[in-house]
Amino acid sequence: MRAPQTVPEAGLPGRVTIYEVGPRDGLQNEKTVVPVAVKAEFVRRLVAAGLPVVEATSFVRPGWVPQLADAAELADEIADLIHDGRVPLPVLVPNERGLERALDKGLRHVAIFGSATETFARRNLNRGLDEQFAMFEPTVARAREAGVDVRAYVSMCFGDPWEGDVPIDRVVDVGKRLFDLGASQLSLGDTIGVGTPGHVTALLRAFADAGLPVDRLAVHFHDTYGQALANAYAALRAGVTTFDASAGGLGGCPYAESATGNLATEDLVWMLHGLGVESGVDLETLVSTSNWMAGRLGRPSPSRVVAALARGSDK
Structure with a gap:
């Protein structure tokens, strides 16, 4: 399989972590x-491809995200x-009940998900912008007491479909408050890809x-306007070393209809390897995994790298 020609660029991190x-x-x-068996196989294939972190599922109320209602069953499968x-398998938890379900399954890495805007906090959490922290506080405290690592997501960091532009200082304030609660890492989300x-x-x-x-920050880009990879490069130049990405470019947010797919892991890996930045990911195995999942979903992968290699442009 064709690989990018490596031309290193000075000043970039030598290695990054891809948070799948x-x-x-x-x-x-x-x-x-x-089906849960397909999800379990997906996780296993991603681990086999060398992804150092694979976010497995979400322990939220089944009615909120019915596609992930089988979280406990998936945990049993894996x-x-x-x-x-050896490979962290984080799960999202919205509250203490979700955390307890994760702990019961032996999971040692969890994530909470906040918002930088009032409207999205209401829609996604049924809490106001300030109220969300009161909900997170006991969850983070309980996790820390149990020796569990807590990551925090912030949605709508670059724009909100209801409120428009989001002030940078507000995003920083929300992030600081999540760090103060005890989060070990903050993932900054461009939820609608603007x-x-x-x-x-x-x-x-x-x-x-x-x-x-910057070493405690991660970035999470969506490709709605075709900016995800360019934004990842900007973050890399700024010293970020943790990048969220989704195999095959799958994904979106069920509470933000304008949010399309995530940055494709394959596209990110191609760029990183071309720049001489190590990721530990086997691109051929990853592409095979995304093609396999695309077959299960009944549609082609949105990833440009997956599509290019599938067309035989690697010959």
């Missing part, structure tokens, strides 16, 4: 429910991977100016 979100963020917006512990490279650079600079180090 396909099994959770990738599948949560599917019109049909993917119990050997969970107990092995961000541009200059905006990314400015937001990361604002976090640095607020004393929040």
Whole structure:
């Protein structure tokens, strides 16, 4: 299989962590429910491709995201991977009840999901912008007491479909409050894909100016306007070393209709390897996995790299 010609660029990180979100963020917006056996195989294939972190599912109320209502069953299907512990398999938890369900399955990495805007907080959490922190506080405290790592997502960091532009200082304030609760890492989400490279650079600079180090930040880009890979490159140049991505470009947000697919993991890996930045991911195995999942979903993969290699342009 063709690989990119490696031409290193000075000043970039030598290695990054790809935080694979396909099994959770990738599948949560599917019109049909993917069988749990297929989800378990998807997770296993992603681990085999060398992804260092694979977000497995979400322990939310089944009515909220019916596509992930089988979270407990999936955890049983991949119990050997969970107990092995070499590859973290984080899950989303909205509250203490979700956390307890995750702990019961032996999971040691969880994520909470906040919002940078009032409207999305109401729609996604049934809480106001300030009220969301009161909901998160006992969940994070309980997780930390149990020795569980807590990641925090912030949605709508670059724009909101109801409120429009989102002030950078508000995103920084929300992020700081989540760090203060005890989150170990903050993932900055462009939920509707409207961000541009200059905006990314400015937001990361604002976090640095607020004393929040870039090594505790991750980025989560959607490709609605075709900006995801350019935005990832801007974040890489700013020193970010953790990138959320979804195998095959699957995904979206069920509470934001304008949110289309995530940054495709294959597209990100191609760029990184071309720049000489290590990811530990086997691109051929990953492409095979995305083609396999595309077959289960009954449609082609949105990833440009997957499509190009499938057309035989690697010959």
